[in-house]
Each structure stands twice: as C-alpha cells, then as structure tokens.
Amino acid sequence: MNYDNVVNLIVEEIYKKLNNNEVPNKPKAVLLWEDNKAKFDMLNNEFDIMNFDKNVKSCEILIVSKLCMRGLCNLALGNSTSDEERFILKMLMKGKKVYILDEGIEYKRYKETAPKALYNKYLAYEDELKKFGIEIIKDLNCITSKKNNFIQNEEIKKDDCKTEIFKIDDEFSLDLKNKKLISESDLRKPQMNGVKSIIVSKRSIITPLATDFIRIHHLKLKRI
Structure with missing residues (x-):
C-alpha cells in the first residue's frame, strides 16, 4: 500500500476522533413547565431531551409545555419575572427555535366566558410572540418534521464558514x-x-x- 495513502488515512482518522465526528451529538431540546417528560418520548430519537433547570445555559430548541396569562403578557412585552421566562427570551435573542404547545396556553381555556375585549388582548399578545419567531404548535410531529431542515441549515452554516x-x-x-x-x-x-x-x-x-x-x-x- 502507498505510504502517503496510509499516512493520509491515519491523519484523517485521528482528526475525526479529536473532533468527535464518529458519534455526532443530537440537538439539545429543553422542556419548560412540564412534569411528565414521557409525553415527549417520541422526540428521543431526534433530540437530547431534558427538563429546564438553572444549570442549563443553552439549547437548540425550546419547548414550552404550559404558558400562563402572566407569562404570555411578560414575554409579549419582552419582560421576565422568572428564570424560565428569562431563558425563553435569551434563546430567542440567540436565534434558537422556540415552540409553545397550543393546548398549554392558559387564556384559551376561557374563550367562551371571557370578555371579548380581554380575550382579544391576550390573542394580540400571542400574535406578538409569533412575530418574535415563536411557533405555536398543536402536534409534536411538527417538530420532528422540521428537524431535518434544522440539521441541514446548521450544516450549511458550518460549510459556509469553512x-x-x-x-x-x-x-x-x-x-x-x-x-x-x-x-x-x-x-x-x-x-x-x-x-x-x-x-x-x-x-x-x-x-x-x-x-x-x-x-x-x-x-x-x-x-x-
């Protein structure tokens, strides 16, 4: 076997190992305000799922399972009164994907009983979140279907820098x-x-x- 070929192969293998290219890490997905992590098992093949705590500094996607009326109002105004709300705003500022489960948005429970003007106020707050890039989803499949595009975009960004x-x-x-x-x-x-x-x-x-x-x-x- 050609000596140069052998050296070339060895150098490339060492480089791959040094950069952990043999076992690529899954994108990190953080859950907010969710006690039952098992509900998100369907995402385990695509993402590294974890619950939020103060030690979590960043992630690739953020899934907000529940959002109270106060939280909705705070985020729409760019304010925060909790570690969780601050983390959401921080991830938005970093350009990360943020999803909110539609079924967990509190104000929607009162559609039939709330004064129309008040309900519309919270609806406007929700629209503000969408302008920030937050996606309101009804099905977790929406996240997995977009995962490949997410990975491709990340790879394109990396290649563009090379x-x-x-x-x-x-x-x-x-x-x-x-x-x-x-x-x-x-x-x-x-x-x-x-x-x-x-x-x-x-x-x-x-x-x-x-x-x-x-x-x-x-x-x-x-x-x-």
Whole structure:
C-alpha cells in the first residue's frame, strides 16, 4: 500500500476522533413547565431531551409545555419575572427555535366566558410572540418534521464558514483558514478552477496527498 495513502488515512482518522465526528451529538431540546417528560418520548430519537433547570445555559430548541396569562403578557412585552421566562427570551435573542404547545396556553381555556375585549388582548399578545419567531404548535410531529431542515441549515452554516474564494491582485485564492486539517478532497472541487493560491492557518495540518496536489498543480501556499 502507498505510504502517503496510509499516512493520509491515519491523519484523517485521528482528526475525526479529536473532533468527535464518529458519534455526532443530537440537538439539545429543553422542556419548560412540564412534569411528565414521557409525553415527549417520541422526540428521543431526534433530540437530547431534558427538563429546564438553572444549570442549563443553552439549547437548540425550546419547548414550552404550559404558558400562563402572566407569562404570555411578560414575554409579549419582552419582560421576565422568572428564570424560565428569562431563558425563553435569551434563546430567542440567540436565534434558537422556540415552540409553545397550543393546548398549554392558559387564556384559551376561557374563550367562551371571557370578555371579548380581554380575550382579544391576550390573542394580540400571542400574535406578538409569533412575530418574535415563536411557533405555536398543536402536534409534536411538527417538530420532528422540521428537524431535518434544522440539521441541514446548521450544516450549511458550518460549510459556509469553512471555505471562501476571493480575488486579490487578479489572482483567485481559496481560504481554508478555518479548517484544522487540509485533505486532498478539500482541493479537488469544481470551484478550484482558476484558483492560484491556498490560504491556511499556521496551525493547519496538511495531509501528504494534499501537499502533492498543491505541488503538482503549482499552487501557492500561504500560512497566516
């Protein structure tokens, strides 16, 4: 077996292990105001489910099981009077997905008896939450059906950060500064047409096959 191929494979395997790529973590889903965690077992295959406590600092999705009238009013006004409400606002500010179960919204229980003006006030508060990006859902399947899109969007964001081709002094360069390991596959891409130089970090590891590719194609290597 070719020595360079062996070295290339070993380096890539070590890199994968260092970055825990062999066992990808499931997105974290936090439950608010829910005592019966078993109700959400259907999400276990897709998400790492946990109840909220003060030690939880962030998550990928937040599921609000119940929302009282005071909580609805506070959130609609961007206010908070509890750790839970502060966490909801924080996740919204971080751009995370927040879902509220429709059946747990307290004011809706009084639709038949509440004064119309008062009921409409809370309805307007709910509309405000929707403007913030909160989704009111009636079925947990709504979350699982959107999970793949969520993962794809996250992967797209990650990929967008890895490479960029730009032009300096009439010369196209491929920016790989954000990659710790530069392999031949990173260089064998259609967008390489016209690229004359590769920019990498001073700490980047370049595999032997990638080094050969750079030499054979007369590419300039710039470490910054």
